[in-house]
Amino acid sequence: xxxxxxxxxxxxxASRLIVGTAQYPSPAILAKAVAAAxxxxxxxxxxxxxxxxxxxxxxxxxxxxxGVRVLPNTAGCRTVKEAVxxxxxxxxxxxxxxxKLEVIGEEDTLQPDVFGLVEAAAILALDGFQVFPYTTxxxxxxxxxxxxxxxxxxxxxxxxxxxRGLNNAYGLKALRAHFPNVPLVVDAGIGTPSHAAAAMELGxxxxxxxxxxxxxxxxxxxxxxxxxxxxxxxxxYLADPIEPRDMAAPSTPVIGRPFTDLARA
Amino acid sequence: MRIQVNGxxxxxxxxxxxxxxxxxxxxxxxxxxxxxxSFVRKSDRHQTRLKEGDAVxxxxxxxxx
Numbered sequence: 001x002x003x004x005x006x007x008x009x010x011x012x013x014a015s016r017l018i019v020g021t022a023q024y025p026s027p028a029i030l031a032k033a034v035a036a037a038x039x040x041x042x043x044x045x046x047x048x049x050x051x052x053x054x055x056x057x058x059x060x061x062x063x064x065x066x067g068v069r070v071l072p073n074t075a076g077c078r079t080v081k082e083a084v085x086x087x088x089x090x091x092x093x094x095x096x097x098x099x100k101l102e103v104i105g106e107e108d109t110l111q112p113d114v115f116g117l118v119e120a121a122a123i124l125a126l127d128g129f130q131v132f133p134y135t136t137x138x139x140x141x142x143x144x145x146x147x148x149x150x151x152x153x154x155x156x157x158x159x160x161x162x163x164r165g166l167n168n169a170y171g172l173k174a175l176r177a178h179f180p181n182v183p184l185v186v187d188a189g190i191g192t193p194s195h196a197a198a199a200m201e202l203g204x205x206x207x208x209x210x211x212x213x214x215x216x217x218x219x220x221x222x223x224x225x226x227x228x229x230x231x232x233x234x235x236x237y238l239a240d241p242i243e244p245r246d247m248a249a250p251s252t253p254v255i256g257r258p259f260t261d262l263a264r265a
Numbered sequence: 266m267r268i269q270v271n272g273x274x275x276x277x278x279x280x281x282x283x284x285x286x287x288x289x290x291x292x293x294x295x296x297x298x299x300x301x302x303s304f305v306r307k308s309d310r311h312q313t314r315l316k317e318g319d320a321v322x323x324x325x326x327x328x329x330x
Contacts, residue, residue: 056295073330
Protein backbone atom coordinates (compact mmCIF):
# COMPACT_ATOMS: atom_id res chain seq x y z
CA UNK A 1 0.00 0.00 0.00
CA UNK A 2 2.82 2.34 0.85
CA UNK A 3 4.40 2.24 -2.56
CA UNK A 4 4.70 6.03 -2.90
CA UNK A 5 7.82 6.11 -0.76
CA UNK A 6 9.37 9.17 0.73
CA UNK A 7 11.44 11.80 -1.04
CA UNK A 8 13.85 14.25 0.56
CA UNK A 9 15.39 16.69 -1.90
CA UNK A 10 14.92 14.29 -4.78
CA UNK A 11 16.26 11.26 -2.89
CA UNK A 12 13.76 8.41 -2.69
CA UNK A 13 13.71 6.43 0.52
CA ALA A 14 11.85 3.37 1.73
CA SER A 15 12.44 3.81 5.45
CA ARG A 16 10.55 6.42 7.43
CA LEU A 17 12.64 6.05 10.56
CA ILE A 18 15.72 8.25 10.91
CA VAL A 19 17.95 7.50 13.86
CA GLY A 20 20.64 9.32 15.74
CA THR A 21 24.00 7.72 16.46
CA ALA A 22 24.73 9.14 19.91
CA GLN A 23 24.55 7.66 23.42
CA TYR A 24 24.69 3.96 22.53
CA PRO A 25 26.40 1.62 24.99
CA SER A 26 28.91 0.61 22.31
CA PRO A 27 29.65 0.98 18.59
CA ALA A 28 28.58 -2.65 18.06
CA ILE A 29 25.17 -1.99 19.62
CA LEU A 30 24.81 1.16 17.53
CA ALA A 31 25.42 -0.89 14.39
CA LYS A 32 22.89 -3.54 15.43
CA ALA A 33 20.28 -0.91 16.31
CA VAL A 34 20.64 0.89 12.97
CA ALA A 35 20.16 -2.43 11.19
CA ALA A 36 17.15 -3.37 13.35
CA ALA A 37 15.60 0.07 12.73
CA UNK A 38 16.02 -0.52 8.98
CA UNK A 39 17.12 3.10 8.88
CA UNK A 40 18.47 4.52 5.64
CA UNK A 41 19.53 7.80 7.22
CA UNK A 42 21.45 8.41 10.43
CA UNK A 43 22.34 11.70 12.02
CA UNK A 44 25.92 12.57 12.87
CA UNK A 45 27.81 15.57 14.19
CA UNK A 46 31.20 17.25 14.19
CA UNK A 47 33.18 17.70 17.35
CA UNK A 48 36.66 18.79 18.34
CA UNK A 49 39.31 16.17 17.60
CA UNK A 50 41.69 15.45 20.42
CA UNK A 51 44.14 13.77 18.08
CA UNK A 52 45.59 10.76 19.81
CA UNK A 53 42.28 8.98 20.39
CA UNK A 54 41.32 9.03 16.70
CA UNK A 55 37.75 8.84 17.99
CA UNK A 56 36.41 10.68 14.98
CA UNK A 57 38.16 8.45 12.48
CA UNK A 58 36.97 5.25 14.17
CA UNK A 59 33.39 6.49 14.35
CA UNK A 60 33.41 7.63 10.73
CA UNK A 61 34.64 4.26 9.47
CA UNK A 62 31.92 2.50 11.47
CA UNK A 63 29.25 4.71 9.90
CA UNK A 64 30.61 4.15 6.41
CA UNK A 65 30.45 0.41 6.95
CA UNK A 66 26.73 0.70 7.77
CA GLY A 67 26.05 1.81 4.21
CA VAL A 68 23.51 4.46 5.18
CA ARG A 69 23.13 8.11 4.24
CA VAL A 70 24.29 10.60 6.81
CA LEU A 71 22.45 13.71 7.89
CA PRO A 72 25.00 15.89 9.70
CA ASN A 73 23.64 18.22 12.35
CA THR A 74 24.64 21.57 13.78
CA ALA A 75 23.75 20.44 17.30
CA GLY A 76 24.65 22.81 20.07
CA CYS A 77 25.05 25.84 17.82
CA ARG A 78 23.61 28.95 19.41
CA THR A 79 24.20 31.57 16.76
CA VAL A 80 23.64 31.85 13.03
CA LYS A 81 27.39 32.20 12.50
CA GLU A 82 28.19 29.03 14.48
CA ALA A 83 25.51 27.05 12.66
CA VAL A 84 26.57 28.24 9.20
CA UNK A 85 30.26 27.54 9.86
CA UNK A 86 29.47 24.11 11.28
CA UNK A 87 27.32 23.31 8.26
CA UNK A 88 30.11 24.31 5.90
CA UNK A 89 32.56 22.12 7.80
CA UNK A 90 30.11 19.20 7.80
CA UNK A 91 29.54 19.46 4.05
CA UNK A 92 33.24 19.04 3.40
CA UNK A 93 33.85 16.16 5.81
CA UNK A 94 30.67 14.19 5.15
CA UNK A 95 30.48 15.08 1.47
CA UNK A 96 26.75 15.80 1.47
CA UNK A 97 24.65 18.93 0.91
CA UNK A 98 22.22 17.71 3.58
CA UNK A 99 22.27 19.49 6.91
CA LYS A 100 20.04 19.10 9.94
CA LEU A 101 20.00 22.71 10.97
CA GLU A 102 19.78 23.40 14.69
CA VAL A 103 20.07 26.85 16.17
CA ILE A 104 19.37 26.41 19.85
CA GLY A 105 17.64 29.27 21.61
CA GLU A 106 17.11 28.11 25.16
CA GLU A 107 19.03 25.81 27.48
CA ASP A 108 16.26 24.16 29.50
CA THR A 109 14.12 23.12 26.57
CA LEU A 110 16.78 23.15 23.84
CA GLN A 111 14.09 24.71 21.73
CA PRO A 112 15.04 26.24 18.41
CA ASP A 113 15.81 29.92 18.07
CA VAL A 114 13.41 30.17 15.17
CA PHE A 115 14.60 33.65 14.17
CA GLY A 116 18.19 32.50 13.89
CA LEU A 117 16.99 29.30 12.25
CA VAL A 118 15.24 31.13 9.41
CA GLU A 119 18.24 33.40 8.91
CA ALA A 120 20.72 30.50 8.84
CA ALA A 121 18.45 28.43 6.58
CA ALA A 122 18.33 31.25 4.03
CA ILE A 123 22.12 31.63 4.02
CA LEU A 124 22.69 27.89 3.65
CA ALA A 125 20.02 27.31 1.01
CA LEU A 126 21.52 30.09 -1.11
CA ASP A 127 24.87 28.37 -0.77
CA GLY A 128 23.50 25.11 -2.16
CA PHE A 129 22.72 23.28 1.06
CA GLN A 130 19.65 21.08 1.37
CA VAL A 131 18.39 22.12 4.76
CA PHE A 132 16.43 19.99 7.23
CA PRO A 133 15.47 22.58 9.86
CA TYR A 134 14.80 21.49 13.42
CA THR A 135 11.89 23.77 14.20
CA THR A 136 8.72 24.09 16.24
CA UNK A 137 5.19 23.41 15.03
CA UNK A 138 4.65 27.14 14.42
CA UNK A 139 2.94 27.66 11.05
CA UNK A 140 4.37 31.11 10.42
CA UNK A 141 7.91 29.96 11.09
CA UNK A 142 7.28 27.01 8.79
CA UNK A 143 6.20 29.40 6.02
CA UNK A 144 9.36 31.44 6.52
CA UNK A 145 11.53 28.34 6.38
CA UNK A 146 9.93 27.26 3.12
CA UNK A 147 10.39 30.78 1.80
CA UNK A 148 14.06 30.56 2.78
CA UNK A 149 14.44 27.50 0.56
CA UNK A 150 13.78 24.55 2.87
CA UNK A 151 11.99 21.63 1.21
CA UNK A 152 11.64 19.55 4.39
CA UNK A 153 10.46 20.63 7.83
CA UNK A 154 11.30 18.90 11.09
CA UNK A 155 9.08 20.14 13.94
CA UNK A 156 9.76 18.87 17.42
CA UNK A 157 7.43 16.50 19.22
CA UNK A 158 8.80 17.56 22.62
CA UNK A 159 12.14 18.85 23.94
CA UNK A 160 15.19 16.89 22.81
CA UNK A 161 15.81 13.82 24.93
CA UNK A 162 12.65 14.32 27.02
CA UNK A 163 10.78 11.29 25.71
CA ARG A 164 7.48 13.07 26.24
CA GLY A 165 6.04 12.29 22.83
CA LEU A 166 3.85 14.72 20.93
CA ASN A 167 3.36 17.70 23.22
CA ASN A 168 1.12 19.50 20.77
CA ALA A 169 -0.60 16.94 18.58
CA TYR A 170 -3.12 19.56 17.48
CA GLY A 171 -0.36 21.91 16.32
CA LEU A 172 1.41 19.11 14.46
CA LYS A 173 -1.88 18.11 12.83
CA ALA A 174 -2.51 21.70 11.77
CA LEU A 175 0.98 21.87 10.25
CA ARG A 176 0.31 18.67 8.32
CA ALA A 177 -3.01 20.01 7.05
CA HIS A 178 -1.46 23.33 6.07
CA PHE A 179 1.44 21.81 4.14
CA PRO A 180 0.08 18.64 2.56
CA ASN A 181 2.95 18.37 0.07
CA VAL A 182 5.97 19.25 2.20
CA PRO A 183 7.85 16.30 3.70
CA LEU A 184 7.36 16.64 7.47
CA VAL A 185 9.42 14.81 10.06
CA VAL A 186 8.76 14.76 13.79
CA ASP A 187 12.20 15.31 15.25
CA ALA A 188 12.89 15.11 18.97
CA GLY A 189 10.93 14.20 22.06
CA ILE A 190 9.82 10.73 20.96
CA GLY A 191 10.03 8.29 23.89
CA THR A 192 8.14 5.15 22.96
CA PRO A 193 7.06 3.33 19.81
CA SER A 194 3.48 4.49 20.36
CA HIS A 195 4.65 8.12 20.10
CA ALA A 196 6.22 7.34 16.74
CA ALA A 197 3.08 5.55 15.58
CA ALA A 198 1.01 8.56 16.66
CA ALA A 199 3.19 10.89 14.60
CA MET A 200 2.80 8.66 11.57
CA GLU A 201 -0.96 8.43 12.09
CA LEU A 202 -1.08 12.23 11.90
CA GLY A 203 0.29 11.86 8.40
CA UNK A 204 3.88 12.77 9.14
CA UNK A 205 6.31 11.44 6.58
CA UNK A 206 8.95 10.21 8.99
CA UNK A 207 10.23 10.41 12.54
CA UNK A 208 13.73 11.14 13.76
CA UNK A 209 14.82 9.92 17.15
CA UNK A 210 17.91 8.97 19.06
CA UNK A 211 17.65 8.76 22.84
CA UNK A 212 14.56 6.54 22.87
CA UNK A 213 16.52 3.77 21.16
CA UNK A 214 20.05 4.44 22.40
CA UNK A 215 19.14 4.66 26.08
CA UNK A 216 16.62 1.80 26.08
CA UNK A 217 17.57 -1.28 28.07
CA UNK A 218 17.81 -3.22 24.82
CA UNK A 219 18.52 -0.76 22.01
CA UNK A 220 18.39 -3.36 19.26
CA UNK A 221 14.94 -4.61 20.31
CA UNK A 222 13.71 -1.05 20.75
CA UNK A 223 14.95 -0.16 17.28
CA UNK A 224 12.92 -3.01 15.86
CA UNK A 225 9.90 -1.91 17.89
CA UNK A 226 10.20 1.60 16.45
CA UNK A 227 10.52 0.26 12.92
CA UNK A 228 7.31 -1.72 13.38
CA UNK A 229 5.53 1.24 15.00
CA UNK A 230 6.49 3.60 12.19
CA UNK A 231 5.34 1.11 9.60
CA UNK A 232 2.08 0.46 11.48
CA UNK A 233 1.40 4.15 11.95
CA UNK A 234 2.04 4.91 8.30
CA UNK A 235 -0.17 2.06 7.13
CA UNK A 236 -2.88 3.16 9.54
CA TYR A 237 -2.73 6.70 8.18
CA LEU A 238 -2.98 5.51 4.58
CA ALA A 239 -5.88 3.22 5.47
CA ASP A 240 -7.95 6.28 6.48
CA PRO A 241 -8.84 5.85 10.16
CA ILE A 242 -12.34 6.37 11.50
CA GLU A 243 -13.22 9.58 13.28
CA PRO A 244 -13.62 9.36 17.05
CA ARG A 245 -17.14 9.92 18.38
CA ASP A 246 -18.53 10.79 21.76
CA MET A 247 -21.07 7.99 22.17
CA ALA A 248 -20.94 4.24 21.66
CA ALA A 249 -21.99 2.67 18.39
CA PRO A 250 -22.51 -1.10 18.41
CA SER A 251 -20.22 -2.99 16.11
CA THR A 252 -22.20 -6.23 16.16
CA PRO A 253 -25.33 -6.04 13.96
CA VAL A 254 -28.42 -4.94 15.82
CA ILE A 255 -30.77 -6.58 13.33
CA GLY A 256 -31.47 -10.18 14.32
CA ARG A 257 -30.54 -9.67 17.93
CA PRO A 258 -32.45 -12.36 19.96
CA PHE A 259 -34.75 -11.78 22.89
CA THR A 260 -35.71 -8.31 21.69
CA ASP A 261 -39.39 -9.25 22.00
CA LEU A 262 -39.06 -10.27 25.64
CA ALA A 263 -39.67 -7.82 28.40
CA ARG A 264 -36.58 -7.26 30.50
CA ALA A 265 -36.85 -7.81 34.17
CA MET B 266 53.57 31.52 18.27
CA ARG B 267 50.71 31.04 20.68
CA ILE B 268 47.29 30.24 19.24
CA GLN B 269 44.12 28.53 20.41
CA VAL B 270 43.50 25.05 18.99
CA ASN B 271 40.10 23.58 19.84
CA GLY B 272 39.85 25.94 22.78
CA UNK B 273 43.29 25.19 24.22
CA UNK B 274 46.31 27.48 24.11
CA UNK B 275 49.16 25.92 22.12
CA UNK B 276 52.64 27.09 21.20
CA UNK B 277 53.15 26.06 17.61
CA UNK B 278 55.84 26.42 14.96
CA UNK B 279 53.46 26.20 12.00
CA UNK B 280 52.68 29.39 10.14
CA UNK B 281 49.91 28.01 7.92
CA UNK B 282 46.82 25.96 8.68
CA UNK B 283 48.10 23.08 6.56
CA UNK B 284 51.39 23.06 8.47
CA UNK B 285 49.51 23.15 11.76
CA UNK B 286 47.58 19.99 10.84
CA UNK B 287 50.90 18.32 10.00
CA UNK B 288 52.46 19.49 13.24
CA UNK B 289 49.55 18.20 15.32
CA UNK B 290 49.43 14.89 13.43
CA UNK B 291 45.95 15.48 12.02
CA UNK B 292 47.05 15.34 8.43
CA UNK B 293 45.66 11.94 7.51
CA UNK B 294 42.38 12.32 9.43
CA UNK B 295 38.97 13.37 8.13
CA UNK B 296 38.91 16.84 9.58
CA UNK B 297 37.26 20.15 8.80
CA UNK B 298 38.86 23.39 9.83
CA UNK B 299 37.77 26.86 10.86
CA UNK B 300 39.86 29.92 11.62
CA UNK B 301 38.38 32.52 13.94
CA UNK B 302 34.91 31.01 13.46
CA SER B 303 35.06 31.03 9.66
CA PHE B 304 35.25 27.82 7.65
CA VAL B 305 38.51 27.17 5.79
CA ARG B 306 38.29 24.71 2.90
CA LYS B 307 40.77 21.90 2.70
CA SER B 308 42.10 23.36 -0.54
CA ASP B 309 42.69 26.75 1.14
CA ARG B 310 44.66 25.48 4.14
CA HIS B 311 48.05 25.90 2.44
CA GLN B 312 47.60 29.59 1.84
CA THR B 313 45.85 30.28 5.15
CA ARG B 314 48.44 31.97 7.35
CA LEU B 315 48.26 31.88 11.12
CA LYS B 316 48.99 34.76 13.44
CA GLU B 317 49.40 35.16 17.17
CA GLY B 318 46.12 34.75 19.03
CA ASP B 319 44.24 33.01 16.22
CA ALA B 320 41.53 30.53 17.18
CA VAL B 321 41.59 27.33 15.13
CA UNK B 322 38.91 24.66 15.24
CA UNK B 323 39.70 21.17 13.99
CA UNK B 324 36.60 18.98 13.92
CA UNK B 325 35.99 15.34 13.07
CA UNK B 326 32.90 13.15 12.65
CA UNK B 327 31.20 12.22 15.85
CA UNK B 328 27.98 10.68 17.15
CA UNK B 329 24.97 12.94 16.78
CA UNK B 330 21.23 13.06 17.27
